[in-house]
Amino acid sequence: MNWSDFGERNKRLNPLWNLGAGMNLGDIQPYKEMIALSVLLQVYYLELESNERRSREDFTTLAWTALERFGIAHLGTAESVERLVDGLLWSGNGGDFESFYYDDLTGQMSVQKYKYFAVDEDATRSSWEENGRTIYRLSEYAMELIFMSHEIIDEFQISIKLLEIQMHIKHGRVTRALQDVNELVSRVRKMTQQQQEYRNALRRNPKHIFSELGVARHRRLEEINQQFDEERKHFDNIHRSLARLANDEKDVIDFNEIRLLSERVELSRRVHDELAEVVLNIFEMETNLRLNYPELFWGASGFNFRTHVWEEWVKEEGLPDGDGLELLIGGLFAPVQDFIYPLPWAWEEQEIGFIPELLADDPDEAGEAEPAVYIPRGIPWAEVVDLWQPVFTTLLEEGSYTFSAAALPPQEQQRWARTPDAVDLWVQFFHTEITVQEQAEEGGGAADECQQLVRQLLAEHPQFESLRGKRLRAFIASGQTELVRLPGLELSPYTLTIVER
Template identity: 80%
Template sequence: MNWSDFGERNKRLNPLWNLGAGMNLGEIQPYKEMVSLSILLQVYYLELESNERRSKEDIIALAWTALERFNIANLGTTESVERLVDGLLWSGNGGDFESYYYDDAARQMSVQKYKYFMVDEDATRSSWEESGRTIYRLSEYAMELIFMSHEIIEEFQISIKLLEIQMHIKHGRVTRALQDVNELISRVRKMTQQQQEYRNALRRNPKHIFSEFGVARHQRLEEIHLQFDEERKHFDNIHRSLARLANDEKDVIDFNEIRILSERVELSRRVHDELAEIVLNIFEVETNLRLNFPELFWGAAGFNFRTHVWEEWVKEEGLPSGDSLDLLLSGLFAPNQDFVYPLPWAWEEQEVGFIPDIVIDELEDELYAENAQYIPKGIPWGEVVELWKPVFSALVERGSFTFTEEAFTAEELTRWALTPDAIDLWVQFFHSEIVVQEQAPENSNGSDECQLLIRYVLADDPQLESLHGKLLRTSIAQESALRVRWSGLDMSPYTITIVER
């Protein structure tokens, strides 16, 4: 075992082990640790909001709030609650709290001194002028207890985390702020990955809109918009706090640390903007699907085992045990076999006759005739490429192209109507984002028809080679008046666009 860091672990846990220790609180004695931690948390959130209601009287009120929340207010008395608050503000001798820890470097026991509350000098200065009351804030040791409890929680609101970072910067805790910024970046990237997975699932099956996750998101649209606006304001406040810290504490704090923290905050802003863009894009896709493609959500009449049981239940949620599969499938088979008529009975019902020799000869000829080889129908790439070349030329010139009646001549629209394979490719472009590849991928047997079309078009017209490496995204224009209606053709106004990455 490595004993070198044992003392540091010991020092970190001492304030937790001694929280509420040495107090005689009467009937609330069994709950002293829980109530004490709740008081620290309440003061922590008041600090985040820059709320100065943190005097001794205010902390006593917070203790009563906690007792009422835990439904044990009837066990507390004025004397016991005041004794609890006094025990958090000061030790029994009126000074620092003391605990032992093992100092590995000195090979001996040492004394650690700490407090849960410190005097907030800035807030107290203004409070003394108004009411003569002392305002307290959490000490570094109490803050460490809060952070330890945060690590237990898997999800933590981004806006609260930003307020926490701002508070660290305000008090000059640059290293702690940098740790929190890095943690926030990791958390936002994880949330971004989850949103991308939901977006991909939505493209594969639009019915994911009606999943529990999709419905909850749609109901919180306005709340999410407000949350993103609030978090942008927090980022602006953090940058202002960094600039103020660099000016006021330039003789105390390393400027290089400030620069690194500022860069990480800016990176955090960018990944957060990326998350906001993806979330709002998903809302746009959901709204578009609901308004313009309601037929995607029409369920087939009746009930079938494959869709409603296997795909929507078993594959999504799984089965509680292996025996459940036997129970599930047993309902598909009758426990007793139905009576099957014997084959001789069936033959007795047949009439006996003779087949003419001519018919027998024809049957033998058909039997020995060589089977004609089946040739699957392919895509007429020559015609398709000619129709799509103007589309890609417009992409190179303008960056986007919308399929409308005005974009083609009457003859070209007729050719589009007579070439359904060319129309089908619009649908394939719409369901996925396409990156124009520099060269054909290995072992590609032409299964990706979009890439195949792009390769043929670029090979036919070398002037379009500037499309290499571009990301193409296809959407449907919102204006219903743009819908293309031609003889043999009724098509949505697809828009294909080059997306800058």
């Protein structure tokens, strides 16, 4: 069996397997998957019609419509229907849905996050001004779920799809052509949404021109323009084929179907024009930025809080929770730091070691005294690696390790207190993200102390080989302000974890 694509198949099916999972809907429980799918389909057709009746309250109405259609409206209650709608919008913890899948690259189980609905930003902007409601659209996962049996959505380009529609019309297959036009409208709107997201990101930060999406757009710009020219020709051919079909097969083909198909083709032309308008608008914006504001792309000298932290991180991605802001700026204004190194450790840094046997026994007889040989203070790596080995063992088994007094026997507590170099590494892991080398490096080479620790652990303990390619980061969980107090040592409650990709 070929396992190379198993993970991708797994990820495609997870949203289908988990549709309606975890819901407790009373008497309509046996029909939850059917009702959930019907809501997704109804929202899909509302999107095709550019109908903005896609708020949470509208979803409740759509669910009741499905119950009446299925003849089970008497089984539903207001509470159960609202619970179903909430279960489609959010997971049980109020965030993304999560499912496990097998990652072919790492050879381990990973977590996939997805949603069935995303916020339609353009529609919501106008809706909030009128009635304060949030408008939703189907996510890519929901679209893929609806068209699971139609690989055309992912495999065919738009121009090929137009040729297929033209072929169906030519052979009188009006129903199939209508279905394909609807799928084409969905695909184009998905592309338009992606381009609008890039445009909005470009307005917030012009440096997105150099992002992966921006670079890909510039590589495909000529291809996109050529595609627009081809589409105009295809739409002209489709309209001619429709007119010919209406005249030649008027006794066989239902005129209402021809009229409906003609309307859908015209809608498809309009959404193509919208996509072209967005693409050209982005091109104009990029050209204006490059010509008139070149200083926006100049590299900043050094690192500053406003640009690199506030504008490029916080304003772009937001904070994980309400306490994040206090954690972010607390170190700038807090009168008491979380942790202060013991004074003896600071004095140890100033110690100078000499080789006694190289010093003259009697300075008077030695003549001109030779300069003392300085021995740089080094890190006792053997003891440091021995202390950190249980940390990485727990990290490998459980995915994280939290430094606490309860996790260390008394003898280990004393060893940590006597080895400040081992404690220093917690702070270094906290201030930087470490990527474990994919392959063992020959000759060592220069590296920071965290990388040296990881390198020596991998060399001495083969069981840690599975960490290669992983990213490690230490953090302090929000709300944990109490220090870890050991005999002769106080340390913040750091947690070392494997950062998900």
